[in-house]
Amino acid sequence: MKTLNVNIDHVATVREARAGKEPDPVSAALSAESAGAKGIVCHLREDRRHINDRDVQNLREVIQSKLDLEMAANEEIIKIALNLKPDLVTIVPEGRMELTTEGGLDVAGNTEKFKSLTDRMHSKGIEVSFFVEPDKKQIEASLSCSADMVEFHTGNFANANDENIEKELKKIISASKIAFNSGLKIAAGHGINYLNIRPLCLIPEIGEFSIGHSIISRAIYVGIEIATREMIEVISKSSIK
Numbered sequence: 001m002k003t004l005n006v007n008i009d010h011v012a013t014v015r016e017a018r019a020g021k022e023p024d025p026v027s028a029a030l031s032a033e034s035a036g037a038k039g040i041v042c043h044l045r046e047d048r049r050h051i052n053d054r055d056v057q058n059l060r061e062v063i064q065s066k067l068d069l070e071m072a073a074n075e076e077i078i079k080i081a082l083n084l085k086p087d088l089v090t091i092v093p094e095g096r097m098e099l100t101t102e103g104g105l106d107v108a109g110n111t112e113k114f115k116s117l118t119d120r121m122h123s124k125g126i127e128v129s130f131f132v133e134p135d136k137k138q139i140e141a142s143l144s145c146s147a148d149m150v151e152f153h154t155g156n157f158a159n160a161n162d163e164n165i166e167k168e169l170k171k172i173i174s175a176s177k178i179a180f181n182s183g184l185k186i187a188a189g190h191g192i193n194y195l196n197i198r199p200l201c202l203i204p205e206i207g208e209f210s211i212g213h214s215i216i217s218r219a220i221y222v223g224i225e226i227a228t229r230e231m232i233e234v235i236s237k238s239s240i241k
């Protein structure tokens, strides 16, 4: 069964709107876990706009499932990750002005840097995933950098109109086959919601989904536990058995 990792960044976004103490992303993570999430994802950004250093420490101490630290390949954050020892780091591109991660990482354009990052993470027992476009060149580059996993950027698929949605879906389908046949684990993330996840569930090679915005948005009305459980139910019902 495909598993769900819940990104709790936006719980911290609401907290930071008042620079206060609530809502607490760690409590949200525990609720997501008790609803069946198999992983908790958070992005420690260079500008600390939502998740902060204390959050990642607290998450490391209390969560029982997989901790996936999303991060840019920035030396300050790399050092924090090496000390924190999350189960997985997902390496993403990061731009100061962006509202959220806007696209995949260009691993192919800097394999030396990314190979060295992977080696440093592996030396501490931390697995490495690269957040890339569903593209053969980036998959091969990730493999050459000793990645354990790739996460395909599904933003273009999620934002596609009726005319190009099939084309975007096909890119994810064929990239998943290539990555899977290379021995990489596969996740998908960005812009996934309770409806558009259905065709992605039919891709057998995808093992995990990393979802934040739609679950946290739904949680405003029904709470994190129900919002998480509902997403797990959609995944279960939509996946090939």
Ligand code: PXP
Pocket: 007, 009, 043, 070, 090, 092, 100, 101, 131, 151, 188, 189, 190, 191, 192, 210, 211, 212, 213, 214
């Ligand atoms: N995966 C990665 C690598 C991301 O950067 C994000 C956004 O933080 C997500 C998944 C989750 O995207 P969304 O919030 O649109 O579900």
